[in-house]
Amino acid sequence: MARNSIEWKEVPNFPTSHFVETSIYTDEGLFREEQDKIFNKCWIIACHESEIPNPFDYRTFQHPGGAPLIVIRGEDMKVRSFYNICPHRGNTLLYEPVGNAKRITCIFHAWSFDSMGDCVDISRGKQGYQDRFDCQHAGLREVKTEVGYGGFAWVNVDDDSCTLKEYIGDAMGMLDEHLSEPLEVFHYHRAVVNTNYKLWHDTNSEFYHDYMHYFNRITGMIQPGYFDRKYTGYPNGHASVGSMSIKYDAYEGSKERGVGWPGLAPGGWVLIDIFPGMTYNLRTSVLRMDTAIPLGPNKLMIEFRGLGLKRDTPAERAERIRDHNTIWGPFGRNLHEDLLGCHGQGLAMRERTDSKWVLHGREENMTIHDEGGMRHFYAEWSRRMGRKAYDPYGQIKEQAVA
Structure with a gap:
């Protein structure tokens, strides 16, 4: 047997914060515990x-x-x-x-x-x-x-929960000025995917997977400042990714956006992940909100909403809808790829017998391709579950992970 296949069976040579055990994606008992200790306690x-x-x-x-x-x-x-x-x-x-x-x-x-x-x-x-x-x-x-x-x-659903403001804390600070006007949902759809909710949240929490998206590679990754965006973690597992401007007209056939967003620079992009599975994704002219609703450990329903300003004129609303549908919505250029990616992970994870761990080990000074966002997520998951994400059933000898 080749050495690299043997290493799949060994505990990764990383700090324990940098990998997780695959059963946290597939175990029915852990999922029921998540419902009780996480979803029934969070806003x-x-x-x-x-x-x-x-x-x-x-x-x-x-x-x-x-x-x-x-x-x-x-x-x-x-x-x-x-x-x-x-x-x-x-x-x-x-x-x-x-x-x-x-x-x-x-x-x-x-x-x-x-x-x-x-x-x-x-x-x-x-x-x-x-x-x-x-x-x-x-x-x-x-x-x-x-x-x-x-x-x-x-x-x-927890009668003894903290207030919403206490739960969010400072996590929404980057979006405060952009959410000062009344908004309106103009698009709603849902997708049901054979995957675990944490795998979907992963696609919204790290951007190393931008290599999966041709459109992102030519409109975002080539822009100055892309690799400098910083992750910021907040209490309760929330995280934000620093803002930047995207050059959408770098894609042949695109045109300059005809409508913007209050307080947001042209081509601006702000993304905030709220634990345990919600993402504010404001890009140029549209706010997309993703809400992950697990139906089981291996089945996930995601609700997607596209929002504009309530005061939009018919022409402005039409432009936002066009942007949403051609770029960020279900018929756009990368959402289907995100869904395919986490679907493939979900399919493979249930059959993954050669390896027990998934790495979150990239370190790039907490910039955009650092996997610190997911490490922050799993630290909160472990705290709420009272289990270690890398060893949920306490089966690894401590000397092996020292």
Whole structure:
């Protein structure tokens, strides 16, 4: 057997922060633990306020911790979230992904609830329960909800969680001035990929994989300052990649962008990763928001939103849509390659028996091709899980990784 194939079986000769064990991508038990210790404790983006602009507008949301939720704008215009579960017999209340419901009525026994989550009617309630039980005992189970950081509706199913502001900390500082105006979603799509959510987050956390993208190589990597962008890690696992300007007209057939973004330089690019799986990606004229929602250890749903300014004229909005669809959206020049990359990782990881580890070992002074972003991510993962990402089941002898 060739020596290099033997080395695949050995503990990598790197600091333990620079590699992870492959079971963290495939193990069903670890995934269930992640749902409990990570997703059920973190703030997660459920939708954008522009998707529910009117009283009684709602969206259903499959929380990555497993709970089905309703995000609804009340008659008082406040955005609230509730479990999409009737408190009577646990039936699903709303089946459509979007809609408008002044009254939410369960199809099972016709119990009804208003947009504030209060029960407003129990069919034959007096006859069946007399004075023992009535509407005041049957409200919907509310979930913590805050709107912020670009108008997104964030939810947290942990009643004892910190505030959204405390969770984000200073991580959004680079985008603050660019999110000062009301935004509006003009494009939504989702992709379901046979991979682990951490592998998708990897594509948003390191740019060594720009070698996979022809378009990025000729519009970004050749530009002055590309290799100087610095990673900055923040508490709670968040990270940002320093901004730069991209020369999009370097690609034959491209043209100078006809519309920009408040406070952003022409061709500007700012990217911020929010733990455990959300990415703000502002490029020139469009904000793209990615939200990773794991459906299992080996299956991932990613929600993609393209956003412009609410005040856009029809011509400005058309230009943003064009930019999104031809460059950054699902029909653009590199998103499909990202999806193919993490899909291939997911397929191979489940069959990977020759090696137990994945390296995050590149060191380039925390610049853009340094893998410090993922090392920062896995340090937070390990802290929340109470496990070592490089040895989640404590099977490596300490002297082997000293």
